[in-house]
Amino acid sequence: MRLPDFEAWAMFAAVVEHRSFTDAAKALSVSKATVSKAVSRLEQHLDTSLFSRTSRRLALTESGKRLADHAARILAEGQAAEEAARDETAELSGTVRLGAPMTFGLLRIAPLIAEFTNLNPLIDIDLHLSDARIDLVEMGLDATIRIAEMPDSSLRARRLADVNMHVVASPAYLAERGRPAHPSDLSGHDCLCYSNVSTPDVWRFSGPGQQNVAVKVRARLTVNSGEAMLPALRAGVGVARLPDFIVGKDLASGELEEFLADWRPTPLGIHLVTPPSRLRPTRVDALLDFIAQHHGC
Numbered sequence: 001m002r003l004p005d006f007e008a009w010a011m012f013a014a015v016v017e018h019r020s021f022t023d024a025a026k027a028l029s030v031s032k033a034t035v036s037k038a039v040s041r042l043e044q045h046l047d048t049s050l051f052s053r054t055s056r057r058l059a060l061t062e063s064g065k066r067l068a069d070h071a072a073r074i075l076a077e078g079q080a081a082e083e084a085a086r087d088e089t090a091e092l093s094g095t096v097r098l099g100a101p102m103t104f105g106l107l108r109i110a111p112l113i114a115e116f117t118n119l120n121p122l123i124d125i126d127l128h129l130s131d132a133r134i135d136l137v138e139m140g141l142d143a144t145i146r147i148a149e150m151p152d153s154s155l156r157a158r159r160l161a162d163v164n165m166h167v168v169a170s171p172a173y174l175a176e177r178g179r180p181a182h183p184s185d186l187s188g189h190d191c192l193c194y195s196n197v198s199t200p201d202v203w204r205f206s207g208p209g210q211q212n213v214a215v216k217v218r219a220r221l222t223v224n225s226g227e228a229m230l231p232a233l234r235a236g237v238g239v240a241r242l243p244d245f246i247v248g249k250d251l252a253s254g255e256l257e258e259f260l261a262d263w264r265p266t267p268l269g270i271h272l273v274t275p276p277s278r279l280r281p282t283r284v285d286a287l288l289d290f291i292a293q294h295h296g297c
Contacts, residue, residue: 008042010078011035012050013071017140019058060138068137072275079281092283093122099136099144103227104270105129107245109145109291116290123283131196131224136275142284143274145291147243149266158272160292163243165265168256173236180239183213183263190220190238192229203241207263241265 014024015035025032043050050064060068100109106129113125128139136144136155147163167186180186183205193200201219206212220238223229226246233240234255250256272288274280 005038005042005045006074006078008038008045009071010075011038012042013068013075015039015051015058016060016064016068016071016137017075019140021058065138069276072137076275076280092120092286094281094283095124095126096143096281096284096287097126097128097139097141098287099128099130099134099139099141101145101147102129102131102225103246104145104147112291112294115294116287119290120283120286123287125287131226133196136273142280143272143288146271146273147268148271149269156274156276158274158288158292160270160272162267163245163270164267165241165243166247166251166258167239167241167260167263167265168233168247168251168258169239170234170236170255171257173238174257174259176236179259181260183207183215183260186215186217186239189217191217192232192238192240193217193219193222194226194229194241195222195224203265205260205263205265213263243268 011024011028011034014028015021018024018027021032021035021039025035028035039050046063046067048063049061050067052059052061098109098113105127110127113127117123117125128134128141128144133146134141134144146157167180177189178185180189183203186203191201191203200222201217202214203217204212204214217239221229221232226240226242229240229242230246230250232238234250247256251258272292274284274288
């Protein structure tokens with residue numbers, strides 16, 4: 001039986017993570033030629049191309065995308081095995097690459113990162129904030145935080161808490177346009193929609209008697225950041241559905257008002273999402289456990 005070329009798989013994973021043969025070579029402390037030969041060796045053995053290479057861009061082929069998770073798992077399990085063999089009293093060190101939604105990351109995660117790095121001076125954090133749905137493997141992330149209902153997938157998701165959604169508008173808007181009493185009334189209103197979902201202009205609600213209602217709304221403004229809706233909301237442009245951590249202060253101050261309280265949008269879950277393998281470097285587990293214990297959601 002021929003053993004898998006574990007070195008080539010690990011180097012392929014490093015190129016995917018760093019999105020560069022040069023950067024992968026630096027991270028592995030080997031020459032670029034060594035990395036290139038290892039990936040070429042793997043491609044020849046698999047009889048398929050893993051990367052589409054041009055002078056300006058390095059991109060995974062379809063085969064590369066399908067195999068990247070397996071490669072990342074091989075590399076992560078090797079790293080985890082080495083760390084498990086070390087003295088348990090050794091200080092945690094290395095880099096953790098974490099993704100998070102923009103506003104939630106700024107308000108809730110960044111303060112935790114500051115506290116964690118003070119407690120763990122040998123761990124470096126690479127924090128990537130974006131409201132777009134990102135690919136962990138393609139971005140080279142150890143983990144990411146997602147606020148969504150998680151579909152079945154090969155990824156591992158650890159649910160931290162629920163985030164309640166609120167339907168809100170300014171008092172001036174409601175005084176002028178009226179206060180909707182049923183979700184269907186929203187079809188006659190101007191709405192502010194979040195674009196990073198599959199159907200931004202279809203709003204779903206659960207109400208009394210376990211009724212479920214879907215309403216197609218008029219998108220007066222569509223943006224890819226919930227926080228970016230706040231100025232328009234305060235100015236009376238329209239109605240929006242937003243989570244606690246974005247509208248909580250405005251609701252408390254009275255600058256925005258909630259309505260349709262009996263017709264709640266489905267609560268979203270805050271999840272810590274990681275690649276499929278249970279084995280991770282201990283520094284990654286340390287950060288994820290710290291977030292889970294202190295997220296304060």
